Amino acid sequence: xxxxxxxxxLTIDWSKVSRESYLRDIPAIKGLTYLEFSSPVTCFVGENxxxxxxxxxxMAISFGFNPEGGTENYLxxxxxxxxxxxxxxRLSKGTKRPKHGFFLRSESxxxxxxxxxxxxxxxxxxxxxxxxxxxxxxxxxxxxxxxYFLDEPESALSPQSQLAFLYEIYKxxxxxxxxxxxxxxxxxxxxxxxELLGFDDGEIHKCRYEDTSQYQxxxxxxxxxxxxxxxxxxxxxx
Numbered sequence: 001x002x003x004x005x006x007x008x009x010l011t012i013d014w015s016k017v018s019r020e021s022y023l024r025d026i027p028a029i030k031g032l033t034y035l036e037f038s039s040p041v042t043c044f045v046g047e048n049x050x051x052x053x054x055x056x057x058x059m060a061i062s063f064g065f066n067p068e069g070g071t072e073n074y075l076x077x078x079x080x081x082x083x084x085x086x087x088x089x090r091l092s093k094g095t096k097r098p099k100h101g102f103f104l105r106s107e108s109x110x111x112x113x114x115x116x117x118x119x120x121x122x123x124x125x126x127x128x129x130x131x132x133x134x135x136x137x138x139x140x141x142x143x144x145x146x147x148y149f150l151d152e153p154e155s156a157l158s159p160q161s162q163l164a165f166l167y168e169i170y171k172x173x174x175x176x177x178x179x180x181x182x183x184x185x186x187x188x189x190x191x192x193x194x195e196l197l198g199f200d201d202g203e204i205h206k207c208r209y210e211d212t213s214q215y216q217x218x219x220x221x222x223x224x225x226x227x228x229x230x231x232x233x234x235x236x237x238x
Contacts, residue, residue, distance in 0.1 A: 058089045189209055
């Protein structure tokens with residue numbers, strides 16, 4: 001992969017976060033002041049509530065993306081749900097400026113699709129299924145030297161579509177694009193040469209693909225499905 005990164009690192013100035021903020025109670029984030037990136041594809045991995053999407057969102061907004069998603073040109077607001085962390089995040093940028101970018105949030109996709117029609121003056125994403133629309137974004141918006149923040153993009157994608165999505169990410173990362181992805185998908189976590197940052201265990205740390213719970217649970221279920229189901233169902237009957 002291309003080693004010239006568009007975003008090299010981030011710092012967090014906690015003096016810009018209120019004392020009462022819930023952000024100070026998220027173990028993986030509350031002690032974070034500096035984080036360095038080493039790959040064009042960085043995946044945030046961990047259980048629900050560990051802060052993956054919170055940090056990704058703050059990075060995207062800090063860079064200049066609309067809080068609800070879209071390109072840097074999307075300027076709309078339907079409901080402010082983002083945290084104040086973006087005010088404290090500072091991104092260290094590389095020498096090249098991104099040629100394009102996109103912030104993809106699964107929960108606000110409908111709003112982005114609606115405003116996409118407004119900006120482009122024609123129906124585009126709304127006439128497609130959720131998964132087809134996500135692939136369209138990958139095919140049309142992912143370009144070399146683009147910058148992308150993707151929050152759980154697998155939510156709309158079948159396993160086969162996730163592989164197609166993976167290809168678009170890898171192809172453009174090879175050509176200079178940079179991706180930050182919060183995901184639970186064992187498929188997307190398998191992007192070659194990506195850096196995996198775990199949010200479990202109270203601090204952000206690098207981890208191997210095989211050490212992620214996402215891979216381990218899926219591998220266990222596929223190879224020992226009957227035993228896993230028996231254990232789960234027996235426990236639920238007690």
